[in-house]
Amino acid sequence: MSERRLYELINPSDAITFRATVEEAAFIAARMLQGPYFVKDAETGEEPKIDDLGSRYDALWSDAERLASYALAYRSFLVGNPSDRRLFEAAIERMPPDAADEYRREWHAARCTSFNDICAACWETAEKIAAYRPEAAHD
Incomplete structure (x- = not known):
C-alpha cells in the first residue's frame, strides 16, 4: 500500500485533516467537490491527482x-x-483502540463548531465502505 499523507479539507467552517494515499485522497477530493470543499496536501499544498480516476x-x-x-482514510x-x-x-499513540476512539469523540465534541458535521458524515461513510463486500471474481 502507498504512503499515507496528511491532507486538509478546506471548507467554510472547521479546519479538518485526514490521512490517505494519493489515490484515496483523489477519490475523496472528487466526492467533496459536490460541496464547497477542496482537498490539498498539508505539506505541498497540491491537490491530489491521479490518472484514470474513474x-x-x-x-x-x-x-x-x-x-x-479507503475506509481507514474516511475514519x-x-x-x-x-x-x-x-x-x-x-x-493516542499508546492508547488501546477503544480508548483512542473515545478520545477522538471527546476531541471532536470539544472542537466541532459546524452544524454540517463533516467528520461525523465521513465516519458514517467509512462504516458503509467497511461493510461493503466485493463480489467474488468469476473465473
Whole structure:
C-alpha cells in the first residue's frame, strides 16, 4: 500500500485533516467537490491527482484490501489543523483502540463548531465502505 499523507479539507467552517494515499485522497477530493470543499496536501499544498480516476475508483470496489484502506482514510477525518492533528496523534499513540476512539469523540465534541458535521458524515461513510463486500471474481 502507498504512503499515507496528511491532507486538509478546506471548507467554510472547521479546519479538518485526514490521512490517505494519493489515490484515496483523489477519490475523496472528487466526492467533496459536490460541496464547497477542496482537498490539498498539508505539506505541498497540491491537490491530489491521479490518472484514470474513474476507472481506478470503479476497480476499488472489487478489491477488499483497497476498500479497507479507503475506509481507514474516511475514519481518519479529524477537526483540527495539521499542528492540532500531530498533538492528537501523539496523545493516542499508546492508547488501546477503544480508548483512542473515545478520545477522538471527546476531541471532536470539544472542537466541532459546524452544524454540517463533516467528520461525523465521513465516519458514517467509512462504516458503509467497511461493510461493503466485493463480489467474488468469476473465473
